[in-house]
Amino acid sequence: MHRLYAAAAAVCVGLLATGCGGGERESASGELLLQALAAPGPDPFTASTARSGAAFTPPPVTPAPKSPSGNGTTLRTISGSTPGLYAGIQETPGCDVEAQIRLLGKDKARARAFADGAGVEAGDIASFLRGLTPVQVRADTRVTGHGFDGGRAAAHQGVLQAGTAVLVDQYGSPRVRCAAGSPLRQPIAVTTAVVPKGKPWSGYRADRVIVVKPATQVVNNLLIVNLADGSWIERPTGTDGEEDARPEVLPPVDAAEVFSDLSRTGAAGTDAAGTPSPSEAPAPAEPQPVPDAPAPAPAEPQDQPVPAPDEAPLDEDPLPLPAEPGSGLPDTVTGPDAAPAPDVHQG
DSSP states (O other): OOOOOOOOOOOOOOTTOSOOSTTGGGOOSSEEEEEOTTOOOSSOSSSOOBOOOSOOOOOOOOOOOBOTTSSOBOOEEEETTOTTSEEEBTTBOSBOHHHHHHHHHTOHHHHHHHHHHHTSOGGGHHHHHHTSEEEEESSOEEEEEEEEETTEEEEEEEEEOTTOEEEEOTTSOEEEETTTTEEOBOOOOOOSOOEEESOOOTTOOGGGOEEEEOOSSOOSEEEEEETTTSOEEEEETTOOSTTOBOOSSOOSSOGGGTTTOGGGSOOOOOOSTTOOOGGGOOOOOOOOOOOOOOOOTTSOOOOOOOOOGGGSOOOOOOOOOOOBSSOOOOOOOOGGGGSOOOOOOOO
């Protein structure tokens, strides 16, 4: 049965939001935790609720270009509604949501810290989790993760290995890492030199890490790749896979080329040096009126064309991440996300 997200919590949709609640305001240190797909990592919230499934082979990811300044690389961003962003097995959840609810329900301190990290009310944890969708990331993915440390949610910047089981929300954004029961948020800017922490896995390359940008509209169905045979699965958001079906219309992209077909994506961002955060991004320049030119008689005065305000260039600059030892993927917005929706921020 389709699960409705009954919790009244808002969703932070800013790519590098710096004031989204919880411990995120404190996570701009230079450490970048590399989290292998099945490892609980430091300070897990609960035992793993990830379910073992088919063997995972990550698709090819095109390396990001170097930043214009030459001081690093940029991260490419992909909309949470992008077909093939995630994978799964037909009618099989990658995470046990009910087990996650039970584990948190046994420990009030962990439940309160989880709610703080996730940006929801403690009383809404069950409905929040039941409104998420179990999938696996198909590319190494940058996130803000949390560990349970000293009775609170301690935020850190991290990279999830391709194949990691996660729960995603109705905007396609990862919200829980199932191997540790830990809440996830959007990554935020690192203001100092990035220092990877943890053992890199085979195939890890910093310039092949992506950022999932929350879709601008609610996603009713995720188009994921079947790990068993590479076919497409349409999974309604908020379900465990029991309503999985073959899409009536197949996506216009090969599942193996989602992260390598740059013709389907926008331009890469810039590095952190002198770059404003998304909340401080400069607005498009106001069109300036053109003074009337003196008109020679007897000819009629010719008005200079003045650009209309609605013809001003749209502010579509990709959202930047700081210089890291590699990475980068431009925005891809597909399906119903062509019309931007207003940002909604966590309280």
